Every structure is written in structure tokens, then in C-alpha cells.
Amino acid sequence: MKLRSKRKYYFLQAIFLLSFTFVQSQITSAPTENDFETELVKPVKVIKVAEGHYFIDFGKAYFGTVVMHSKKQQNDSLIVHLGEKLNDNKLIDKTPGGTIRYQKAKLNQLDANQNIVISLKADKRNTKVGAIQLPSSFGVIMPFRYCEIENLKIPIEELDIYQKGYYYKFDDEAAIFKSSDTILNAVWDLGKHTIKATSFTGYYVDGDRERIPYEADAYINQLSHYALDSEYSLARRTNEYFINHPTWPTEWLLHTVLLFYQDYMYTGEVEMLEKYYDVLKTRTLMDLERKDGLISSKSDKLTGDFKLELGFTKPDTRVRDIVDWPAGQKDTGWKLANKNGERDGYEMVAINTVVNSFYYYNLHLMSKIADALDKTEDVAFFRQKAAQVKEVINNKLFDESRGIYIDGEGSSHASLHANMFPLAFDLVPDKYKKTVTEFIKTRGMACSVYGAQYLLEGLYKANEAEYALELITETESDRSWWNMIKIGSTMALEAWDMKYKPNSDWNHAWGTAPTNIISRYMWGITPKTPGFNTVQIKPQLHTLSSSEIKVPTIKGSIEAKFNLTKKGYERYQIALPKNMNGEFVILNNVSKVIYNGNPINKTEIITLKTGVNTIILVK
CATH class of the missing domain: 1.50.10.10 (Glycosyltransferase)
Structure with missing residues (x-):
């Protein structure tokens, strides 16, 4: 369960089809705040460890920090732990080893009806000269999945807590x-x-x-x-x-x-x-x-x-x-x-x-x-x-x-x-x-x-x-x-x-x-010619009984499905976007090839067209 609060800065894919100006304009420019997105992630699990002590799992690690919003005032201090790894007790490992991240932060008090962003300490090695610097508006962020809160004096139900993750613009639906x-x-x-x-x-x-x-x-x-x-x-x-x-x-x-x-x-x-x-x-x-x-x-x-x-x-x-x-x-x-x-x-x-x-x-x-x-x-x-x-x-x-x-x-x-x-x-x-x-x-x-x-x-x-x-x-x-x-x-x-x-x-x-x-x-989907004017699809899905994939390209998405029929035939359905041609390469010996419902002569390469292509291979 996630509450998404995203700032989208995508250009529609159609713009890529009309002009490469956007791509070219990005060649030398440093990233700006507008190139990034943030995501507020609600906990997938909250467990009471002891009185005033709670363990929180956000489900996945992101680079970011924690944001809190309390409905009640707490004038006493609050301890917050963030980390990537759990110990044997299923709590945050505070000595995780290597470069696995952990950090402890302290809030002097918890102000009601305020958005409180946990302030983190910068790591000397990854913020020194030579490391890539983040936009100043980010503050300090670190990778973490888990959070622990200690000395919480108000009911946990009165506290909204989120993992605030930062990442470069990314289309979650572009590929499956x-x-x-x-x-x-x-x-x-x-x-x-x-x-x-x-x-x-x-x-x-x-x-x-x-x-x-x-x-x-x-x-x-x-x-x-x-x-x-x-x-x-x-x-x-x-x-x-x-x-x-x-x-x-x-x-x-x-x-x-x-x-x-x-x-x-x-x-x-x-x-x-x-x-x-x-x-x-x-x-x-x-x-x-x-x-x-x-x-x-x-x-x-x-x-x-x-x-x-x-x-x-x-x-x-x-x-x-x-x-x-x-x-x-x-x-x-x-x-x-x-x-x-x-x-x-x-x-x-x-x-x-x-x-x-x-x-x-x-x-x-x-x-x-x-x-x-x-x-x-x-x-x-x-x-x-x-x-x-x-x-x-x-x-x-x-x-x-x-x-x-x-x-x-x-x-x-x-x-x-x-x-x-x-x-x-x-x-x-x-x-x-x-x-x-x-x-x-x-x-x-x-x-x-x-x-x-x-x-x-x-x-x-x-x-x-x-x-x-x-x-x-x-x-x-x-x-x-x-x-x-x-x-x-x-x-x-x-x-x-x-x-x-x-x-x-x-x-x-x-x-x-x-x-x-x-x-x-595995699916063998690669640009045969630059810019995907022609795509090559050369699948090697041998031990799978079914699969589907969506692959983004500069011309649009390629969508493909595969399944073994009850008779053991390999059935492929491949949809190509407009202005894209393709070739389907058959790597293994087959006795019969059916393309869009019609038997064709045995061949190693089938020419694909824009739209839906159906291929059945009989061993």
C-alpha cells in the first residue's frame, strides 16, 4: 500500500516521435530539481516492540528520509532509527557492516500539525569532492527500508509517517x-x-x-x-x-x-x-x-x-x-x-x-x-x-x-x-x-x-x-x-x-x-537498426511455459506474450508500435510455422509488421 505524491516532469512519448530536441538538449545539462520525482510511501507494517517503541517497514529501500505529521504535540524528545538491514531479532541492525546503511536521529520534540522531515547527517565519503552532488533542496538522504521510533509518548495512530524517496524521472508502467x-x-x-x-x-x-x-x-x-x-x-x-x-x-x-x-x-x-x-x-x-x-x-x-x-x-x-x-x-x-x-x-x-x-x-x-x-x-x-x-x-x-x-x-x-x-x-x-x-x-x-x-x-x-x-x-x-x-x-x-x-x-x-x-x-528484443526502425526478436524461452513482456523504445512500446499450448506448440503474440518493422528469428528446428493463421514455408526469419503478429511454432 503506497500513498503516491509525485511531481511528474515527463514529456509525452509522442514528443520523442516528433523530435529528438528534448534528448539533444539534455546532453550537456546537469540535472535540476525538476528532473527528479519524490514518492511518499506509507508503511506496509507497523509493529509495537515495547512501550513507545515501534518498528516500521516501508516494503522497499529508497534513497530519502522520513517525513512525519502528528496530530498531537509531544514536548519530549523522540529517537528515530533508519536502516537497510535487520538483525536476528527482526529489528534494525545498528552495526550492519560494510557500507550497509544505518543512522540514528533525534527530534527534540514532536510539533503537532507540522510536516517534520528527519534531518540526517551527511556521509563524508559520498559527499566529498569527486562524488556526485545532489540538488541542495534534497537535503541529506540515505538508502533505507526500515524505521524505528523510540520514546513515542502519543498514540501511534496519531502519527502519520512516510518514507520520502527520491529518484530520477521514471515511468513505472513503461516495462513489465x-x-x-x-x-x-x-x-x-x-x-x-x-x-x-x-x-x-x-x-x-x-x-x-x-x-x-x-x-x-x-x-x-x-x-x-x-x-x-x-x-x-x-x-x-x-x-x-x-x-x-x-x-x-x-x-x-x-x-x-x-x-x-x-x-x-x-x-x-x-x-x-x-x-x-x-x-x-x-x-x-x-x-x-x-x-x-x-x-x-x-x-x-x-x-x-x-x-x-x-x-x-x-x-x-x-x-x-x-x-x-x-x-x-x-x-x-x-x-x-x-x-x-x-x-x-x-x-x-x-x-x-x-x-x-x-x-x-x-x-x-x-x-x-x-x-x-x-x-x-x-x-x-x-x-x-x-x-x-x-x-x-x-x-x-x-x-x-x-x-x-x-x-x-x-x-x-x-x-x-x-x-x-x-x-x-x-x-x-x-x-x-x-x-x-x-x-x-x-x-x-x-x-x-x-x-x-x-x-x-x-x-x-x-x-x-x-x-x-x-x-x-x-x-x-x-x-x-x-x-x-x-x-x-x-x-x-x-x-x-x-x-x-x-x-x-x-x-x-x-x-x-x-x-x-x-x-x-531471453526475449531477444534488441534494435536491429538504430533507433528501433527495425527490431529483432530472437526469443530463447525454452523452459518457461508462459511469459509476457513490455519493452519501451523511442518509437513506443513493444508488447509480447508467449505460452506453450496444450499440444506443446509455442505461441507468440507480438505487438509492434507504429513506424516500426521487425524480424522474428527462429533458433531451433521446427516442423511447421504458422504466421497470422496461415502456414508458411519453414524459415529462420519471419518479417513482422506494425500491429499484432501471431506466430505458432510446431516442433
Whole structure:
């Protein structure tokens, strides 16, 4: 039960169809108070703990504070506790550990018939220079789900209490997902709320500990946000932030091209590409190439001058490979449940397979970006260079005797990461896809919540949808999204569990991989051409008996339903908005295809039209 008191600042979706002026105008502007919404949430549960002591559950965590309105005066002081986590006694954990939030506040008195906003103390780390600053009108806000009140002398019935949540403009109705798998539904809901709630700064930030944008965090955030809302100003603002605020990991720099490419594909606009084309070329790190085309962060070419060219303000910035995070005990100094951290024992050699897989993918995307800008010579240049790097990776970083990739040049160790990234980036030759995927399936979830994005992408690309779904809906292991729900969080965690990263927070959007994977790979709904002029729908719903989804796009919503009929036929109903064409890709062998009631010749691709399309596949 919620009482919604929202300040809406949306433009109608029709405006997007008529003009991209609004999107373009947001490119360089900082967020203002008008870009945000507030929501007043009533308690879902109020429990009397003792005389004058009450426990309140608002149902979900938001970034915000508490607002009270009392019908009676209390001249005595009142103690208020806010927190994200419960202890074993089902009360707020006042020593939650890591970066899980708790705060205690005191009111000197409770004035009748006044709106009282609980005043909170700012956290030094996430409000210092370098962190994203909030509009001054917000005051200090923190993430919390629970509230406790002590020393309440008036009847609780005389006190109205609300959680006041802040977030960037968000259309709750823009996206839906339901399926026959209730665990899958809960994981999607977790991701949706995470994306909504963590938008509270107007940028894609890493979480509440730092409130700083990082490229890899932002990329997963961007993909999941696009699966939930056709709002692009937040992503564009964050992308521009990275032009002058790059971060230190090699692979994070190599996410820059990915961020800008997805903006182009989802909006169809080239302005950002034109404006920052030269920066994007630099961020591919091709200046670090050695003669065979591979790159290394250990290269002598990574000079102070080049670091300045990359956008760093200090020439002595230490750029280094990350592969995944956190690293092992030796690297972090933490006592971890997994002493190897989230790298699956990765051997950090100079010529790194993960880094060079990212490099190849950057070159591949730059050829597409150059094509969008009619830079014919650059198209040929990047295609040639991408082909060269792909060939060298497969010649030098692949162990043919085992049919899998090694961690890098000179290494004999093969990790999950050295194989899932090449699979996700289409580097694996067809004849070795089986051995690579078989190896990947022996490693389980031996990566972080960040790495899971690429693990799942690779699996779906390799038609391993059943195994991918098993990972998404895993309930026995603590290395799962269900574990995040089970321990009590309503937003994605920074790590699978606190024991895997002791300083973790409970509000990290880089943990929302399933949200975009469900849309982009399980249902397979992606822009085939920029701006969704043509959509590709390539579903892999194998073990589900039913599902429905609504995906927002710049042209309007795509709505689709799936169910297995009593005869075991797969039935799809797909509704496309005006001015959008589509193609439906059939991945598995079928004996018969019926489109809009008419049998058609067996085909791998069905052309979809605006309006409702009905497809029945008979195995």
C-alpha cells in the first residue's frame, strides 16, 4: 500500500516521435530539481516492540528520509532509527557492516500539525569532492527500508509517517515482465526497483559508498535502464561525464565506446558520436598496440602524456587491468570467502585475454560508428584492425589442445573470464564454441555480479539458454540474485554476499544483469537498426511455459506474450508500435510455422509488421 505524491516532469512519448530536441538538449545539462520525482510511501507494517517503541517497514529501500505529521504535540524528545538491514531479532541492525546503511536521529520534540522531515547527517565519503552532488533542496538522504521510533509518548495512530524517496524521472508502467517462473519474476523485480531507486543523483553511480560514476557500472546500468524506460537523458549525461572523468581500470576505459554505441542504437541519434568521435578513438587504446596488434597496460606507450590525452588530470594515474572485482585476498588485504576474489584464479599477465577481447570489440563497434558517420576510410581501417586482432587472439591466446582460451600470453591457466568474454564478444570460431561453452559450464558463477553480465550474454549467444536461466534463478548458492532477496535487500548488492566483498553496499545497479538479459537475450528484443526502425526478436524461452513482456523504445512500446499450448506448440503474440518493422528469428528446428493463421514455408526469419503478429511454432 503506497500513498503516491509525485511531481511528474515527463514529456509525452509522442514528443520523442516528433523530435529528438528534448534528448539533444539534455546532453550537456546537469540535472535540476525538476528532473527528479519524490514518492511518499506509507508503511506496509507497523509493529509495537515495547512501550513507545515501534518498528516500521516501508516494503522497499529508497534513497530519502522520513517525513512525519502528528496530530498531537509531544514536548519530549523522540529517537528515530533508519536502516537497510535487520538483525536476528527482526529489528534494525545498528552495526550492519560494510557500507550497509544505518543512522540514528533525534527530534527534540514532536510539533503537532507540522510536516517534520528527519534531518540526517551527511556521509563524508559520498559527499566529498569527486562524488556526485545532489540538488541542495534534497537535503541529506540515505538508502533505507526500515524505521524505528523510540520514546513515542502519543498514540501511534496519531502519527502519520512516510518514507520520502527520491529518484530520477521514471515511468513505472513503461516495462513489465511476467513468466511461469516466480523466482525469475522476483529477480526481474529486484532489478527494476534497483534501477529506479539508484537514479537518485541524476547520473549512473556505483552505489551509496562513493556515489561516483564508473564506466562498467554505468554500462550495465544503461542496458537495464533502457529495458525499463525510454528515458535517455540520464545515460547521455553519464556518458558525457566520462569524457573528462575516466576511471583507472583498463577495461573500464574500454567500456566508453560500448556506452556511446548503445546510446546510438537505442536513440538513432549520431550527435554524441560526432561530438566525441576522436575521444572514442583514443579510448579504444589502440595507441598501445604492439606490432601484432595486441595491447597491454604494461606498455611503455602508456605515458603520462597519453594518460592526459585519455582524459586523466594527473599524468601519474595508475592505469591497470581489473578483469573482475574484487581481486583476491593478496591484492585487497581482505579476508574473503573466496581467496581468489572474483577472478577465478586469473593470471594477470601483461598481454591479457580479457583486455584484448574488449579491445577487439571496441574496434568492431568503432567500424559501425564510423559507418554511421559516413567515415568510409575509418570503416575500412577499423574492420581491418578488428580482423587482425581477432586472428591474433585466436592464434596466440587460445589453447587448441584443450579447445579453450588461456588467461594471456605466457600463461597456461584458463579461467572462466578468459573464455566468457571472447564468447560474449563473438571471438570464438564456430568449431570451438562447443569446447569453450562446455568449459564455461564447469565453472559455475565464478565471477562477480559485474562479470555475470558477460557470462550470461555469452551463454545466450551460444544457445545455452537453459543453463543461463539456471544461473539466473539459482536458489541454493549464495552466489545468486535469490541470495540478495533472501538476505533482505530490495536492491541488487554490490557483490553476491558480504563475505565476498566486506565493504559492499546494498544498492549497486551493476548487479542488475538479469533485468537487461531477460529483455535483450531471453526475449531477444534488441534494435536491429538504430533507433528501433527495425527490431529483432530472437526469443530463447525454452523452459518457461508462459511469459509476457513490455519493452519501451523511442518509437513506443513493444508488447509480447508467449505460452506453450496444450499440444506443446509455442505461441507468440507480438505487438509492434507504429513506424516500426521487425524480424522474428527462429533458433531451433521446427516442423511447421504458422504466421497470422496461415502456414508458411519453414524459415529462420519471419518479417513482422506494425500491429499484432501471431506466430505458432510446431516442433
